[in-house]
Amino acid sequence: MARDDYAILVGISRYADAALPRLEGPVGDVDLMRGWLQSSGGGAVPASNITSIVSDEASARSAADGELPPVVQDFMNAFLRVVRKPDRSGFIRREHGRLYLFFSGHGFCEKHARSPHAALYAANADRDVHYNIFGTYYAQWTKDHALFGEIVLLMDCCRDAELAKLPQVPVLRKPTDIGTGNSAKLLEIYAAPRGGKAQERPIASRNSEVHGLLTHAFLEALGRAAPGQPKVNSTAIKGYLTERWADLCAGNPADPPEVVVPTNGDIEFSRGEVGALTQRFLVKQLPRGGRFELIDGQLNHFADVAVQSRVANMARPGQPILQARLQANEFALPLPAGFYLAVAPLGQETLRCKFQAGGERVEL
Amino acid sequence: MSNSEERVSVHIADGQGELEIVDSHFLTVARGFGQVQCQLPPGLYKARARAGDVTREALFSVDPGGGANEVKFDALRFASPLPLDGTSTTHEYHQDAVWSAIRNGERDLGLGHDSALLVLVRDPSDACRRQLGASAVEQARYLRSFAGFRLDGRDGTTLFEGDEIFQITPDLGFAVFNVALAPGEYVLVHQSDAGEAVAMPLPALAGWQTQVYISLAFPQGLAAPGVAALADRALMLAPLGQDFHPSDRQFRLAEIARQALTQGRQALSEAQLTELLHEKFVNPMLGLIAAYVLLLRGAASRNLLRVVVRNLGALLGPEFPDLMALRLALAAQEGRPPELPPAGIIFPPLLRASWEILVQQPALMPEGGLARRVASRLVAQGPWLAWKPMESAVPNAAQVFTPEERLLRAIFGETTDSSLASRRSAHADGEEFFDLADELGDDREPRGAPEPRRRRGDAAKKPRPAARPRNQAGAARAKLLHLAQDFPWQSWLKDPQNRSAKAAMLERLSSLQRGLLPTLQLVGRQIAEGDEFTLEELLQLQEGMGVPLPAFSESLDDFVQLAEAAGVNAPIFRSAER
Numbered sequence: 001m002a003r004d005d006y007a008i009l010v011g012i013s014r015y016a017d018a019a020l021p022r023l024e025g026p027v028g029d030v031d032l033m034r035g036w037l038q039s040s041g042g043g044a045v046p047a048s049n050i051t052s053i054v055s056d057e058a059s060a061r062s063a064a065d066g067e068l069p070p071v072v073q074d075f076m077n078a079f080l081r082v083v084r085k086p087d088r089s090g091f092i093r094r095e096h097g098r099l100y101l102f103f104s105g106h107g108f109c110e111k112h113a114r115s116p117h118a119a120l121y122a123a124n125a126d127r128d129v130h131y132n133i134f135g136t137y138y139a140q141w142t143k144d145h146a147l148f149g150e151i152v153l154l155m156d157c158c159r160d161a162e163l164a165k166l167p168q169v170p171v172l173r174k175p176t177d178i179g180t181g182n183s184a185k186l187l188e189i190y191a192a193p194r195g196g197k198a199q200e201r202p203i204a205s206r207n208s209e210v211h212g213l214l215t216h217a218f219l220e221a222l223g224r225a226a227p228g229q230p231k232v233n234s235t236a237i238k239g240y241l242t243e244r245w246a247d248l249c250a251g252n253p254a255d256p257p258e259v260v261v262p263t264n265g266d267i268e269f270s271r272g273e274v275g276a277l278t279q280r281f282l283v284k285q286l287p288r289g290g291r292f293e294l295i296d297g298q299l300n301h302f303a304d305v306a307v308q309s310r311v312a313n314m315a316r317p318g319q320p321i322l323q324a325r326l327q328a329n330e331f332a333l334p335l336p337a338g339f340y341l342a343v344a345p346l347g348q349e350t351l352r353c354k355f356q357a358g359g360e361r362v363e364l
Numbered sequence: 365m366s367n368s369e370e371r372v373s374v375h376i377a378d379g380q381g382e383l384e385i386v387d388s389h390f391l392t393v394a395r396g397f398g399q400v401q402c403q404l405p406p407g408l409y410k411a412r413a414r415a416g417d418v419t420r421e422a423l424f425s426v427d428p429g430g431g432a433n434e435v436k437f438d439a440l441r442f443a444s445p446l447p448l449d450g451t452s453t454t455h456e457y458h459q460d461a462v463w464s465a466i467r468n469g470e471r472d473l474g475l476g477h478d479s480a481l482l483v484l485v486r487d488p489s490d491a492c493r494r495q496l497g498a499s500a501v502e503q504a505r506y507l508r509s510f511a512g513f514r515l516d517g518r519d520g521t522t523l524f525e526g527d528e529i530f531q532i533t534p535d536l537g538f539a540v541f542n543v544a545l546a547p548g549e550y551v552l553v554h555q556s557d558a559g560e561a562v563a564m565p566l567p568a569l570a571g572w573q574t575q576v577y578i579s580l581a582f583p584q585g586l587a588a589p590g591v592a593a594l595a596d597r598a599l600m601l602a603p604l605g606q607d608f609h610p611s612d613r614q615f616r617l618a619e620i621a622r623q624a625l626t627q628g629r630q631a632l633s634e635a636q637l638t639e640l641l642h643e644k645f646v647n648p649m650l651g652l653i654a655a656y657v658l659l660l661r662g663a664a665s666r667n668l669l670r671v672v673v674r675n676l677g678a679l680l681g682p683e684f685p686d687l688m689a690l691r692l693a694l695a696a697q698e699g700r701p702p703e704l705p706p707a708g709i710i711f712p713p714l715l716r717a718s719w720e721i722l723v724q725q726p727a728l729m730p731e732g733g734l735a736r737r738v739a740s741r742l743v744a745q746g747p748w749l750a751w752k753p754m755e756s757a758v759p760n761a762a763q764v765f766t767p768e769e770r771l772l773r774a775i776f777g778e779t780t781d782s783s784l785a786s787r788r789s790a791h792a793d794g795e796e797f798f799d800l801a802d803e804l805g806d807d808r809e810p811r812g813a814p815e816p817r818r819r820r821g822d823a824a825k826k827p828r829p830a831a832r833p834r835n836q837a838g839a840a841r842a843k844l845l846h847l848a849q850d851f852p853w854q855s856w857l858k859d860p861q862n863r864s865a866k867a868a869m870l871e872r873l874s875s876l877q878r879g880l881l882p883t884l885q886l887v888g889r890q891i892a893e894g895d896e897f898t899l900e901e902l903l904q905l906q907e908g909m910g911v912p913l914p915a916f917s918e919s920l921d922d923f924v925q926l927a928e929a930a931g932v933n934a935p936i937f938r939s940a941e942r
Contacts, residue, residue, distance in 0.1 A: 072882065073889075110744045128857055128870050131882045137908070166879030169908030171887075171901040226389060239390030243410065297388020297408040299425070338388040339408035339423060354408060354423040 004097030005045045006082050006148075007037050010075055010120060010133065012105035014055040016068045017126035024210040025200035026104035027054045029156060032211060033102050036219055041272025043100070051078045055123060068123040075122075075133045076170065083147050091147055098150040098267075099142055103135045104212050107157025108165060109194055116260050118155040118190050119167035134167035139188065141172050144181040150267050151184065156191045156212035158198045185262035187234045189218060189241075196255030204250075214257050217241055217248050223275040227336030233266035234259075240337060247359045276334035277358030283307055283329045285346055286364045292344035292351075294335075302340065305333070330361070369403035371432040372424075374411045378439040378450065380616055381415035382624065411435045416442025416623045418452070443488070444619045445577040445598045449611040451619075453488035453579065457536045461486075462608040465531070465542040466573075475523055476546020479568035480604055483526070483552070485510050485539045487580045487590060492537030495586055502586040507532070508557055509580050509590030510539035516551040516563070518711060518734055520754070523550070537580075542573075549711040551734075552576065553753055557589040562743060563753045564594070565712045569680065572648075575600040595746030598622065599714065601648045618650045625656060626747050648679045655690050656717055659697075669694060685709050685735070689718035692725065704728055709735045716742075716749045726912035739915030740922075741874040752874055836917050841902040843920035847880075848887040848897070851932045862931070869930035876909055876916075877923045 011026035030052050037043035037050055053070045082099070083091050103120040110117070117136035125131040139153035191198030191214035202208040203216050218237070225240035226232045238259040245256045286292065288309050296302040303316040312331040314322045324331040335357040344351040344364050355362045372394075374383055379398035387393050387409055394402040400411075406428040413420045418440045426433055444451040447458035462484055470480040487509065495506040513526030530539040547570040555561040568574055577598040580590035598619060602608075609615075655672045658665040673690050680687055688705060695702040704725060710733035713719055719742070722728055722735075729736040738751040857866065870878065883905065887897050906916045927933065 072886065128866070128878075129853075129881045129885070130878070166875055166909060168879070168882050169905055171883075171897075171905055173900065174904060236390065239386065239392070243386060243390045295408075299406050299408070299427070337390070339410065341408060341425060354425065356410070356423065 001040075001046055002044045002098065003046060003049075004094040004148075005043065005100070006049045006094075006097065007033075007043070007045055007051070007100035007102065008075065008078050008082065009033050009037075009050065009052045009054075009100075009102045010070065010104065011052070011054040012070060012120065012123050013057055014068065014123060015106065015121065016124045019127055020106045020121060020125065023105060023200060025212045025215075026156075027057055028209055029104040029212045029215040030054050030102070032206075032215055032219060033100075033154075036222065037100065039272075041270070042222070044270065045100070051082070053078060070122065071124050072122045072131050072133055072168065079138060083142065083145075091145060093145075093147055095146070095149050097148045098152065099139075099148040100152045100154075101135055101139050101142075102154045102156075103133065104156040104215060107155060107159060107198070108132070108167075109159040110166065116188060116190055116194065116258050117167065118157060118159050120155065120157050130165045130168075132165075132168050134169060136188065137167065137169060139186060141170075141174075143184040143186045144174065146181045146184045149184055150262075151186045152267065153186065153188045154214070154218060155189070156198055156214040159190060159192045159194050159196055183264065185264055185267050186260075187262055187267050188258075188260040189214065189237075190258040190260075192255040193258050199254045201252070213248065213254055217245070217257070220244075220248070220275075222269055222271055223273075224277060224337045227274050227276075227338065229274075231268045231270055233268045234261045235266050237269075243356065244337070244358060247356070274336065276336050278332050279335045279340075279355070279357050279359075280330060280332045280361040281305075281312070281342075282361050282363045283326070283331075284363050285351060286344050290344065290346075292342050292364055295341040295343060297339040299341075302335075307331075368428060369405050370426045370428070370430060371401070372404050372409075372426060372435075373399070373401045373432065374413075374435040374437075375399040376413050376415075376437045376439060378616075380613075380620055381413050381437070381440045382620075384412045384414075386410045386412065406430075411437075413437040413440060415440040415620050416444065416451075418442045442620070442623070443579075444616075444623075445486070445579040445593065445596060446600075446615055446619060447484075447486065447577075447610060448616050448619065450616065454610065455486075455488070455536075458484070458486050458488075458538050459608070459610040461533070461536070461538050461540050462575075465540045466605070466608055468542070470542050470544035470573075471529065472544050473524060473529070475544065476548075477544050478570045478604075479545045479547045480542060480573040481515070481545055481550070481566065481568060482542045482573055482575045483513070483530075483540065483578070484576070485513070485530075485578045485580065485592065487537030487582070489537075489580075489582055491580075491582045491586060491590065492535060496535060498586055503534070505589050506586060507534055509582075509592075510534075511589075512555040512557065512592075514553050515543075515566075516553055518549040518551065520551075549734075554592060554594060556591065561753045562594060562745065562750050563738075564745070564748060564750045565714055567680075567684065567711075567714070569601065569648075571604055572601045573604050573606070575602055594750070595744070595748065596626075597748065599649060599748075614647060614650055618647065618653055621650075621653045621657060622747065625653065648676060651676045651679070652686055652690075652715070656715070659690065659693055659717075666694070666697060683707075685711055685713035685722065686715055686718040688728075689713055689715075689721040693721050708733065711735060712738055712749050712751075714749060715747055716745070717747065719749050720910065723910060723912055726914060729912055729915070731914065736912075736915055736918075739911050740876040740919030743875050836913055837899055837903060840906065840913065840917040840920055841897070841899050843917065843924060844880075844884070844887070844902060844905075845891070845897060847920065847923060847927065848884045849891060851884070851927050853881060853885050853888075853932065856932045865930050869926055869932075872926055873923070874919060876911055876919050877926075879909060880923070 009030045011030035013023040013026045034050055034052060037045040038047055053074050055070065085092055106121045107118050109119065119132040119134045122131035122133060135153060135155050139151050142148055142151050191212060199213045200210050201213060203211050206216065221237045221240040222232060226236040238261050241257055241259055286307055288307060291304060291306045293304055294302040303314050306313045310326050312324045312326060314333050324333055337357055339354065339356055342353045342362060342364060351364060353362055353364060374385060376398055381398065383396045383400045384392055385394040385400060388407060393404060394400050404426050406426050408423060408425050411422050411424060420437050420440065422435055424433060424435050439450055441450055441452040443453045447454045447462065465482055491506065495503050510530060510532050511527055515523045517523055529541045529543065531541060532539040545568045547568050550566045550568060551563050552566050553561060553563045566574055579593045579596065581593055582590045600615065651672060655669060655676065658669040658672060673687065673694060676687055683705060688709060692702045702725065704727065708728045708730045709722055712735045713722065729739065737754065741751040743750050743752055891897060906913055
């Protein structure tokens with residue numbers, strides 16, 4: 001168990017201002033993240049070290065209430081409880097610990113700023129007083145103070161350009177030695193590029209529950225990036241999110257996330273079983289009884305697939321044969337993330353088709 | 365399976381665009397611009413080409429012993445406000461509009477010569493054709509898309525309204541003007557149909573034409589006037605009288621670089637940078653963009669940056685604000701003290717990146733200069749610097765206080781006349797009182813009624829008396845505490861009776877002042893709970909908001925006046941809060 005790891009998860013779905021419409025995903029996003037954080041094959045963070053700050057979706061409290069929770073102070077209090085000594089004599093340094101800061105809801109950023117950043121609107125924000133939690137600032141402040149060895153910031157919120165709004169800078173004492181945070185690693189993941197919009201939508205693989213697309217994609221990356229590796233690092237997660245984003249959007253495009261990996265070394269995430277992606281195939285030219293070979297990204301033999309009248313059988317070396325049903329000439333096979341080449345002999349010709357697992361349907 | 369590497373070549377047809385090669389582990393193995401040549405082990409790879417808003421991808425395999433591998437991409441047609449060949453939003457008639465405006469020469473409005481300003485506002489969509497068959501109301505609405513522009517001198521005097529001189533051709537979706545100007549600094553102001561005003565700095569250099577290209581967007585079709593995409597505007601500097609060439613490679617290159625910089629990417633290769641810099645004598649803006657790309661690269665490109673800065677100085681003049689910022693950044697990279705220009709920065713820079721460098725040196729912004737005045741009024745506009753014009757900030761009926769009244773309010777935070785009188789009598793010794801005023805450094809003259817926007821020919825504005833700079837931080841803290849403790853923001857904002865006063869005041873607030881509103885309430889709560897708000901915290905807040913301390917302090921002054929004029933501290937609200 002990662003005893004020095006902590007997490008603050010914020011999910012805001014209800015807002016005081018009608019200009020910030022109600023969201024369906026944030027509270028569920030917090031549940032998803034907490035589930036991974038607490039799992040022994042995931043974050044392995046002690047439950048007592050995880051703070052969740054979420055909208056009370058069942059509350060009868062009016063959205064027009066100026067103090068609709070959660071408010072900025074709720075986060076600030078939770079943050080100070082984690083980083084500050086109980087007697088307020090200073091801050092607690094956890095050199096080998098990791099801090100997760102997760103935010104899901106409506107957000108914004110200043111489009112002009114060259115450095116990536118975002119802020120999450122508090123529930124009581126409105127057009128006049130835009131209370132917000134400047135997530136990037138808290139993460140970077142924590143790094144500057146080296147209060148944790150690793151900080152993971154996930155902001156599953158929009159980063160629309162705002163003409164007249166500034167992220168709310170918290171009044172936190174800066175470190176006197178600017179080199180203090182050199183060794184701390186900070187991974188930042190934003191749901192959208194600066195000026196872009198994040199999206200929530202029903203996720204088929206999660207029983208059609210509505211979740212933030214980034215939250216879903218990040219958890220998928222933890223389980224599927226870098227196949228064959230017992231751990232996955234921040235660079236691999238970035239590559240997975242970049243290359244798989246179009247497929248994750250499933251034909252309904254969304255602005256891609258911005259990932260800032262640490263410059264002083266990767267952050268590694270433990271994980272259990274590595275998951276596979278579902279790759280669809282359509283039988284067009286290949287006759288029934290035909291076969292094709294799957295070759296992986298290193299040009300090594302991966303599997304042989306035999307297509308029969310009603311099933312397709314995939315034979316991988318050292319593994320039991322996996323059978324997939326054919327429906328309307330289509331079937332699906334589980335493949336680890338990466339690029340593949342399907343090679344099918346068709347009489348005197350050879351059909352060669354390159355594809356990325358989990359992407360568009362492959363026609364053979 | 366052989367592990368020998370094979371030669372790979374990936375290129376874009378016109379040699380313009382970012383390139384990336386990714387392996388099957390989704391790791392980037394090669395990068396370049398226009399063309400990438402590398403050696404890769406056998407395997408499957410993805411090549412990606414990107415320019416502006418366009419991305420293309422292609423999977424390819426490197427076979428052992430297979431020889432050279434080549435991947436070709438067609439030229440990428442990205443969106444640009446410049447009507448360039450090979451972009452997705454160009455139209456020949458827009459190209460003709462620019463060409464004709466230049467060929468017909470600069471219009472003489474009596475504003476001087478030796479420089480010129482060309483502004484093209486264009487609709488890249490088909491809205492211009494659709495409005496042809498639309499109702500009169502929709503056509504009038506479409507026409508308003510091109511309205512709202514004006515040019516001011518650096519002293520705030522309006523030189524001309526765009527509506528008066530634009531050549532508007534709604535059927536082809538463009539408005540253009542080309543005006544002769546004396547070299548100097550100008551401000552382009554745009555007021556949207558929704559009433560939001562934004563000001564942008566525009567330099568006019570001797571022998572050069574400043575060209576501004578702005579696209580319109582129609583998110584609501586013809587149901588509303590188009591929106592000027594100011595953050596995505598393109599700005600070029602061309603030799604006076606030079607023809608417009610829509611196939612200009614350098615313009616296209618500069619656009620790719622500008623859009624990549626906006627997204628925080630360094631798009632250009634060393635070869636492309638060299639090409640840009642070689643062509644800088646044709647368009648100094650390219651040199652500026654290239655310089656910022658070099659700055660992002662740090663030590664690796666320092667020598668080249670030094671050359672660029674020197675050469676740009678010969679073109680733009682040593683006091684060009686963006687150039688001063690680059691020199692400061694170079695000095696910081698080289699670890700030597702900066703050479704601050706004696707006169708400071710009077711006029712704001714073009715680029716927001718330049719501003720962020722300059723603002724680290726508050727002494728560079730003397731009082732009275734436009735740069736200082738706009739410091740607390742900046743608005744987000746992509747890579748460009750922009751601000752909310754001042755005339756929308758000053759209240760219609762400012763409450764005027766004597767210096768000592770304002771000082772007393774700042775010190776003691778009380779607003780009733782009787783309490784002021786009691787405080788004043790307690791400091792009957794005027795010398796002692798003004799020693800205290802001096803210590804706090806807040807002894808400027810009271811602000812008078814707001815001055816109306818002046819037209820050219822009006823009397824020049826008198827400069828404000830200089831504030832004594834001592835202990836500005838202490839004074840700023842006192843003002844912030846005053847705002848936090850003596851103005852019941854929560855009850856005032858929530859009161860349904862004062863909607864119009866609230867709307868009027870909020871409209872006049874700068875982005876910095878609006879950004880302070882939540883913090884003021886939190887600070888007020890913090891103090892009510894027995895915590896202090898220290899000087900250090902004040903400075904952290906000011907630094908975090910990216911504004912020099914003098915400008916921050918002045919902004920707090922304005923804020924107090926606006927709030928008092930709006931009646932935020934009226935007794936009824938104070939009672940409600942308690």
